[in-house]
Amino acid sequence: MEPAYQPSALDRLHQTEEEVSRMSGDIASLIQVGNKHQQQLQQQQEQLTQRPPQARLSLAHIKCLFLCWLAVLVGSWVVYVEYSSYSELCRGHRCTAAMCEKYRIALVDGSACSSLCDKNTLELNKCLGTQASKQVYSCTWADLECVIRCRMDETPAYDVGSQMEAKKEAAALFDTPSKGTSVERFREMILDHLKTKVGDEQTNLGELSVRALTAADANKDGHISLAEARSSWALLQLDDYLLALALQDRGHTPKILGFCGDLYVTERVTNAPLYGFRAPTWFPAGIRRTVDHWFTPAWPHRAKISIGLLELVEDLFHGAFGSFFMCDLSAARFGYTGRHDLRVADAQHIVPEATFRKAIRRRRCEKDADCVYGVDCLTSCDLTKRRCTPELAEPNLAKACRVLEDYLLRGAPSDIREELEKQLYTCATLQGSAERAEIQHSLVLNNLKSLLWKKISHNKDS
Secondary structure, eight states: OOOOOOHHHHHHHHHHHHHHHHHHHHHHHHHHHHHHHHHHHHHHHEEEEEEEHHHHHHHHHHHHHHHHHHHHHHHHHHHOOOOHHHHHOHHHHOOOOOHHHHTTTSSSSOTTTTHHTSOOOOOEEEESSSBBBEEEEEETTTTTEEEEEOOOOOOOOOOHHHHHHHHHHHHHHTOOOTTOOOHHHHHHHHHHHHHHHHHHHOOTTHHHHHHHHHHHHHOOOSSHHHHHHHHHHHHHHOOHHHHHHHTTTTSSOOOOOEEEEEEEEEEOOOOOSSOOOOOTTTTTTTHHHHHHHGGOHHHHHHHHHHHHHHHHHHHHBBBTTOOEEEEOOGGGEEEOOOOEEEEEEEEEEEEHHHHHHHHHHTBOSSSSGEEEEEEHHHHHHHTTTTTEOEEEEEEEEHHHHHHHHHHHHHTTHHHHHHHHHHHHHHHOOOSSOTTTTTTHHHHHHHHHHHHHHHHHHSSSSS
């Protein structure tokens, strides 16, 4: 046999070169394919980079449309809420029209009736009410800025049966005193009513009854007509009118300018509320509190206003005509004059002690939270009787000092700030009725007033 062929080294070299050449061709073709893919990817990327502006524009349109829709929705809701509350709280023209109807049939009379119903010189302006049953408007009486208050039933317009009943009750309100009642008998009726309202232990209610009789003589002719007497009697059923009558010589309440039936007119409190502004009910509380700080007077003026509030508390506690409880000390209830003297802008939550005790005793309860009168007059629940007790958990003074803490401490002079903070804390933590700790309460109140007076006594308007 012939030996097998063995390729020489040169042949193997040629074979290797051929394989390398073939592999190089494959690699080159792969590179070309890769380049083509890369170009395709670049083209796709370029196409994608050209599309986003349209996508972004479309998304911006969608966001804009959504925000517009949201704004319209929120705006519509706000308008609806404001209109609903306005339509309920602001029915003053209906209230005055009803009163003028009674005036024209000689059922009521008063110093404001002619101006309101005949001469049209008493005009309603801006609605200030917070309750549908008590219509409150700013007004103009000739050249005088004023506030008019008118009681009104809350019967819906569509409820004909209830409206008829409400009209009967309204007519019954003005049938006292009856025809033929003497002035002396009317005086006795007023005195008995005041004893029921403020307590029969008060020795000087005769003076308050004389004030009521004097106010009833609207035209100051020395005689009280039946219509005037009925109007005066209806007014004396209102706690805020009674308070204004009792404190008219103390300067804390606006002066009563006139009345017609149980509608009455007072001076306007030029700066109200006490601080902040009259924000809508939907306004966020956190933002309102921040903005409140922008609408407060300088610290010396705030100190003077605060002294006025403390003096009001002092007058309401064992005053000349009995004690009154302050059952809402929010800023909206108070204001001040151009000389920074405190004024009660809304007295409907200041009630005579006897009236409060009578009302709270009748209330059934399961827990202490059931025994709240007004906004913040809290008593305790007697679980054995399931009735509210008549003793207040905290006195007027403690609630007033809690209101004054933020009002006075912000921006207070550094030399009295520490002492002021200490006294306000002591005052705000007073517990129980003032009758139980009369000396302590008087001491706390007088110390706080003295501290503030010493600091602002050099101010010319103090």
